[in-house]
Structure formats: structure tokens, C-alpha cells
Amino acid sequence: MRTRMGKPAPPGPGVVRGRVISGLIGGRMRTQVSRIDTADVLRLRPAELPPAPGQLVLWPADQERVSVPVPVPTQHNAGELTADLSGAALTVGTWEVFVTVDGQGTQPVHTEDPGLSLADWSTYLTGPRDRELRVVRAPDGRLLVRMRPVRPYVEVSWIEVDDATITLTGTLAYTRRERGHRTAVLLARHRGTKHRVRMPAEVADGTVRAHLPVTELCSPPTSGSDAADTEAPHGRAPRHGTNRIWDVWLCPDDGQRSLRLGTHADDIPARKKQLVLPAARPSGAWSGWRIQPYYTMHNEFALRVAGPDADGHGDVTPAVEA
Amino acid sequence: MRIAILIGNGYGMGGTIRTVVNLAHALGTHHDVEIVSLVQQHEQPFFELPAGVGMRNLVPSRSWPARPAQGWPDRVLERIPSPHLPRAEARGRGALFNVRTERALRRYLSATDADVVIGTRPGLNLLLARWAPRSVLRIGQEHVHFSHHSGDTRGAIQRWYPRLDGLTVLTEADRRDYAAALRPESGWLTTMPNPLPPGDYPRSRLENPIVGAVSRITPIKQFPKLLEAFGKATRDRPDWQLRIYGRGQSLPQVRRAILDLGLHNQVALMGPTADVFGELAKCSVVGVSSRAEGFGMSIVEAFAVGVPVVSFDCPHGPAEIITHDHNGLLVANQDVSALAAGLAQLMENTERRRRMGAAARATSVHYSPDVIADRWDAYLRQRITARHGQLRVSS
Numbered sequence: 001m002r003t004r005m006g007k008p009a010p011p012g013p014g015v016v017r018g019r020v021i022s023g024l025i026g027g028r029m030r031t032q033v034s035r036i037d038t039a040d041v042l043r044l045r046p047a048e049l050p051p052a053p054g055q056l057v058l059w060p061a062d063q064e065r066v067s068v069p070v071p072v073p074t075q076h077n078a079g080e081l082t083a084d085l086s087g088a089a090l091t092v093g094t095w096e097v098f099v100t101v102d103g104q105g106t107q108p109v110h111t112e113d114p115g116l117s118l119a120d121w122s123t124y125l126t127g128p129r130d131r132e133l134r135v136v137r138a139p140d141g142r143l144l145v146r147m148r149p150v151r152p153y154v155e156v157s158w159i160e161v162d163d164a165t166i167t168l169t170g171t172l173a174y175t176r177r178e179r180g181h182r183t184a185v186l187l188a189r190h191r192g193t194k195h196r197v198r199m200p201a202e203v204a205d206g207t208v209r210a211h212l213p214v215t216e217l218c219s220p221p222t223s224g225s226d227a228a229d230t231e232a233p234h235g236r237a238p239r240h241g242t243n244r245i246w247d248v249w250l251c252p253d254d255g256q257r258s259l260r261l262g263t264h265a266d267d268i269p270a271r272k273k274q275l276v277l278p279a280a281r282p283s284g285a286w287s288g289w290r291i292q293p294y295y296t297m298h299n300e301f302a303l304r305v306a307g308p309d310a311d312g313h314g315d316v317t318p319a320v321e322a
Numbered sequence: 323m324r325i326a327i328l329i330g331n332g333y334g335m336g337g338t339i340r341t342v343v344n345l346a347h348a349l350g351t352h353h354d355v356e357i358v359s360l361v362q363q364h365e366q367p368f369f370e371l372p373a374g375v376g377m378r379n380l381v382p383s384r385s386w387p388a389r390p391a392q393g394w395p396d397r398v399l400e401r402i403p404s405p406h407l408p409r410a411e412a413r414g415r416g417a418l419f420n421v422r423t424e425r426a427l428r429r430y431l432s433a434t435d436a437d438v439v440i441g442t443r444p445g446l447n448l449l450l451a452r453w454a455p456r457s458v459l460r461i462g463q464e465h466v467h468f469s470h471h472s473g474d475t476r477g478a479i480q481r482w483y484p485r486l487d488g489l490t491v492l493t494e495a496d497r498r499d500y501a502a503a504l505r506p507e508s509g510w511l512t513t514m515p516n517p518l519p520p521g522d523y524p525r526s527r528l529e530n531p532i533v534g535a536v537s538r539i540t541p542i543k544q545f546p547k548l549l550e551a552f553g554k555a556t557r558d559r560p561d562w563q564l565r566i567y568g569r570g571q572s573l574p575q576v577r578r579a580i581l582d583l584g585l586h587n588q589v590a591l592m593g594p595t596a597d598v599f600g601e602l603a604k605c606s607v608v609g610v611s612s613r614a615e616g617f618g619m620s621i622v623e624a625f626a627v628g629v630p631v632v633s634f635d636c637p638h639g640p641a642e643i644i645t646h647d648h649n650g651l652l653v654a655n656q657d658v659s660a661l662a663a664g665l666a667q668l669m670e671n672t673e674r675r676r677r678m679g680a681a682a683r684a685t686s687v688h689y690s691p692d693v694i695a696d697r698w699d700a701y702l703r704q705r706i707t708a709r710h711g712q713l714r715v716s717s
Contacts, residue, residue, distance in 0.1 A: 032525070111524075112522065112524045113524065113525075114524045114525075116530060116604040118530050118531065137524055139596065139599075139600055140521075141521075141522045157587075158587050267604070268590050268592070271590075274590045275590060275591075276577045276591070277586050
């Protein structure tokens with residue numbers, strides 16, 4: 001069997017996007033499906049296998065010209081190549097996937113799989129892990145693997161807003177999911193001070209649900225350093241008593257460390273700009289206040305509270321906070 | 323042949339420049355191709371140029387932030403609208419057509435060594451008809467339906483286009499209307515769809531609950547109608563998302579509609595993307611809610627990655643690309659409930675999506691660069707023959 005590109009070129013060092021790849025031969029292996037499962041096994045279903053595929057080799061895709069490849073043990077079974085990446089010495093960053101063809105050299109792997117499966121990603125969140133591996137298809141078709149360190153968090157999937165309450169629904173991610181119903185505390189931390197507001201939350205089979213009474217976040221801090229209740233957006237002078245930013249965490253009742261709320265389990269890179277979220281506008285004593293949920297530049301969930309004395313009578317946009 | 327493709331601003335990110343780059347790619351396989359941009363607006367074009375295809379810039383744009391200092395006569399001339407074009411062309415398009423750019427184009431045409439020059443919008447076609455030497459094959463390309471031009475532009479087209487050696491339009495509907503207006507000789511006017519770019523496209527697995535839409539966000543695209551239809555279709559399917567790729571003047575209205583319809587959990591404004599195929603391949607359905615489509619390039623792009631399209635049966639492109647219930651769904655024009663029902667049908671039925679996705683891939687072959695390049699090649703040779711040896715290049 002031949003590769004789609006025909007007869008391979010003799011092996012030798014090749015320069016691919018500024019990096020020296022040893023043993024590079026002509027052609028490439030094309031895969032129809034490229035996935036990483038929950039056990040961090042890379043699963044490739046090639047359009048056609050090279051005559052004698054050896055093992056997969058990952059090269060740093062975004063490092064200097066001279067870099068060190070990471071070979072990974074590779075299994076062939078029923079037209080599928082699998083490589084266990086769970087123990088692979090991958091550093092943080094993006095890696096390009098190559099395959100060795102026994103006795104000939106190395107070929108890049110290209111994929112027609114767009115690299116996003118929302119269902120797979122949702123499943124991937126279910127267990128404890130400290131690093132996340134994702135397959136990515138480069139615009140020119142190259143198969144990439146992206147590694148980033150992760151810590152347990154709450155994946156926010158749904159936000160409901162009315163004048164009195166912001167309701168959040170999400171799931172525990174990258175941590176153990178206990179069966180059954182548990183209580184927890186949703187902790188809003190006022191950015192820049194030690195002021196905290198605690199609200200009850202429910203965790204049932206890993207699903208988190210919490211109701212935030214918005215006026216709780218409008219109340220002024222009581223004393224000490226908490227009184228410095230202003231938070232200046234980058235590049236702006238702080239103004240007393242107007243805008244406050246709250247970061248939101250979940251504190252399980254089992255003594256585990258608190259979990260930040262955010263949305264990371266898809267490929268939307270900048271929710272801050274890409275999503276439009278409604279604001280809560282309480283009535284009564286808090287008329288004129290505006291509580292705006294938003295995502296930070298790191299896709300973490302936060303709230304911006306603006307009093308009636310803020311610019312635009314509380315009608316502020318969340319476009320500048322980090 | 324040496325082929326020059328004229329474009330107003332080769333540094334933008336809109337559909338016209340994207341299709342010009344694709345055309346250059348297709349024609350560049352067998353010919354020497356150069357893109358000639360009336361203005362330069364940035365250091366580098368947004369879209370990567372095909373290997374071997376150069377970009378010639380005639381005038382640095384006033385809106386180029388890093389524009390080198392210009393002499394005062396040029397700065398005066400570029401503030402005077404083109405005197406030889408209809409008002410809609412001379413006053414619109416960000417003052418693209420002014421005395422300075424007009425003079426630069428005239429100089430270029432008088433000195434060009436190209437065998438064929440192709441204009442890509444009315445202002446360029448009109449100046450090409452007036453000033454290109456007779457030794458050059460002058461081809462106009464129209465991306466806009468005849469009735470969508472202003473009255474003075476239609477008048478100028480009827481007066482000057484007959485001087486061209488040929489005119490291509492994107493759809494059969496366009497061809498009928500331009501033929502009625504211009505009454506050309508046989509073979510002068512032809513339908514020439516936009517080509518896809520070359521490359522190995524990804525292929526959608528049709529598994530993600532994502533509806534995609536790729537377009538400039540402008541009034542004619544009617545995104546609030548797509549949002550309304552999506553909202554109706556997903557009333558019982560909250561796991562489905564809508565991703566809108568692009569930017570434009572209607573963005574504030576779209577943001578407001580997202581909030582008014584309560585779709586903030588399901589809609590993402592993704593912004594422009596340079597990897598249209600990669601993003602579309604993450605989707606399972608593409609929605610089109612336009613009042614009119616000049617061609618429907620995003621439909622062809624969705625087809626190339628195997629994604630079926632649900633579209634209003636609006637003028638003029640969708641009905642010529644989509645075969646109803648084969649590679650997508652054509653629903654009653656401007657009927658939001660019908661659009662919602664069409665989206666819901668494909669959300670509901672994975673097997674139907676897969677069948678239509680496979681048919682869509684097969685349809686996209688008609689727009690592959692090789693096929694369109696062959697059509698262009700045959701057309702240009704036929705036009706050269708029609709000029710009876712008056713050109714530098716022979717057929």
C-alpha cells in the first residue's frame with residue numbers, strides 16, 4: 001500500500017516551518033477521525049494506513065528550530081492507530097503529530113476531523129486530571145495536540161438572569177463527582193478587597209446549581225479593608241462606591257479547595273467579546289443598580305456591579321475588566 | 323496567458339476579495355496571474371495570496387494607518403470623487419474611486435503587459451471599458467444583481483459595458499437580467515460561479531449541536547431573522563448553539579436581538595475567521611436568512627465540508643446551489659417559521675443530516691478550482707477567438 005502522495009522521498013532531515021525534522025520523507029498520512037479519549041489515548045482512523053506504520057512522534061510545534069521530539073508507543077488495531085499520551089513527557093504548548101514509516105522515515109499526519117466534539121469534551125471533564133490534552137486541526141490540515149495544565153473548576157453551562165436573581169447551572173470539572181445530593185457554598189469574592197458574600201448552592205451527581213440574590217452583591221462592605229470597595233478597570237482611576245467586580249467560586253462541603261466558575265469546555269476563545277449576557281436590574285431600594293454577569297479574558301465567570309452613581313446610571317459595559 | 327484581476331481593495335476581508343483570491347488560485351494553475359488592488363490599506367492582505375500570485379498596489383489608501391507621507395497634490399486629488407463614474411460608485415465604497423485612483427488605474431491600463439484584464443466591480447468594469455487598450459482582452463465580472471444597482475449605475479452599465487469583450491455573472495438569474503438589459507451577442511455574457519479555494523478541506527462529523535452562519539453582519543443578511551428562527555427551532559433543544567462568523571454594521575442590532583430573544587446561552591458572535599472551512603466543519607447545519615444573496619459563497623463553503631444548508635429561497639443564489647431535500651432545505655422566502663421548521667428538521671434527524679451532508683460534498687465539486695478554471699479557460703479562449711486576432715494573445 002502506498003501513501004496518497006505516492007512514492008515516498010528518501011529519508012533525511014527536513015525543515016518544517018522553521019524546525020528540523022529528522023528522517024522526513026515525502027507524503028503524509030491522512031486521518032478521517034482524530035480524537036483523544038478520557039484516558040488520554042490518541043485515536044486515529046487513517047484514510048489508509050502506510051505500508052508499515054511504526055509509531056507516532058510528537059514534535060513541538062511552537063518552539064525554536066532545534067527541538068526534541070517525543071515518541072509515543074503506538075498500537076495498530078482494525079485500521080485504527082492508538083497512542084497512549086497519558087504518560088508522554090509533553091510540556092505545555094502545541095505539538096505536531098508525525099508517524100514513522102518503518103524503514104523509510106517520518107511523515108506528518110494530516111486530519112480531516114475538525115477537532116471539536118462537544119460531547120467528547122463534556123465527557124473528558126468527568127474525572128480528576130491536572131493536564132488537558134486536545135486535538136486541533138491546523139488550517140492547513142496538520143494534526144496538532146495541545147497540552148495545558150488544568151485544575152478542578154465548575155464548568156458553567158447555563159446562566160439565567162432576572163431582576164432579583166442570577167441562576168447558574170454547571171458541572172464539576174476535572175475533579176471527583178460524588179453521587180447524590182450535597183450542599184455547598186457559592187462564594188463571591190470582591191476583587192481587590194477581602195469582602196466575601198456566601199450563598200447556598202446545590203451539587204447533585206456533579207451538577208451544580210446556584211441562585212445568586214443580586215442585591216447581596218450591591219450591599220456595601222462593612223469595615224476595614226473591605227471598605228475600599230472600588231475596583232478600577234485597567235487604565236482607569238478608581239472611583240469610590242461605584243463599580244465592583246466579583247469573582248465567583250464554589251466551596252464544596254467536604255473540605256476540598258474551592259473551585260472557580262468558568263466555561264472552558266469548547267473552542268470559543270474569548271467569551272468576553274463573543275457572548276452577550278443580560279444584566280440584572282433590581283427594583284425597590286436597589287433601583288438604578290445594574291449587575292452584569294460577564295466572562296473574564298480567561299473565560300472565568302465574574303459579575304460587575306454598578307451603582308446608580310456610576311457612569312451611564314449603572315449602564316456600564318463589561319468590556320474592559322480582566 | 324498573463325491575467326490581471328482588478329479589485330478595489332485587496333486588503334479587506336469581505337466576500338469579494340475572498341473570491342478574487344480563490345479565482346487567482348484557480349487561474350494561476352495554468353496562467354500568470356496578478357491581482358491589482360486600486361488601494362493598499364495594510365502592510366499585508368488579510369487573505370493569504372496563492373503561491374506565484376502577486377499583488378500590485380496602485381495607490382496607498384487614506385485609511386491605511388501606516389501610510390507613508392503623501393505629497394499635497396495627491397492628497398487633494400484623492401478627495402475629489404471620480405468624475406467618470408456614476409455617483410453611487412464615485413461617492414460610495416469609502417471614496418475608493420477618486421481622481422487619484424482613477425488616474426493611477428488609467429496609467430496602469432495603458433502600460434500593462436497583461437493579455438487579459440478582469441474587473442470585479444462596476445466602477446472597475448466601467449473604467450476598464452473606457453480606458454483599457456484594444457490590444458487587451460477586457461472582461462467584466464459582476465457580483466451584484468442588475469436590479470440592485472442604483473439607477474445611474476444601471477445607465478452607465480448599459481452605456482459602457484458593451485465596449486467590454488465579455489461579462490461574467492454569478493447566477494443564471496443574473497445572466498437573464500443582464501442579457502435583457504444589454505442584449506449582447508451570443509457568447510459575450512456567461513454565468514461563472516465563484517470557485518472554492520484549493521486545498522484539503524476538513525469534513526464535518528455532523529455530530530456537534532452547532533448551527534453556523536458565515537457572512538458580513540449587514541442588514542441584507544437579516545441575522546435577527548436567523549436568531550428568531552433559531553430560537554423557535556431550539557425551544558426544546560437548549561443544547562444547540564448558533565455561531566455567527568463575521569462582523570459588520572448590524573452587530574449592535576444582532577446583540578440586542580440575542581438579549582431580546584433570550585438566546586444569550588446559545589449564541590456566540592465568533593468574529594471573522596481566516597479558517598472558514600475549519601470552523602464550518604465543526605457545525606452540523608448552516609443557516610441563511612438573507613433578503614438576497616449575490617451568489618451564496620458560504621453555502622458552497624458549507625457544502626465543501628459536508629454540511630447541509632437551510633436557506634430562505636431568496637434571490638438569487640441559493641436556489642441555484644441548493645437542491646431542496648437533497649443537499650439542504652430551501653424554505654419559503656422570508657418565512658421565519660419555515661426557516662425554524664427547516665432547522666428543526668435537520669437538528670432532529672441525524673441520518674437525514676448525514677445523507678444531505680454527503681450530497682452537499684458531491685455538489686461542491688462543481689465549484690472546485692479545477693472545474694471553474696476550466697470554465698474560465700474555455701470562456702477566455704472563446705472571447706479571444708471572437709476578437710478575430712485583434713489581441714496580443716492568440717487563442
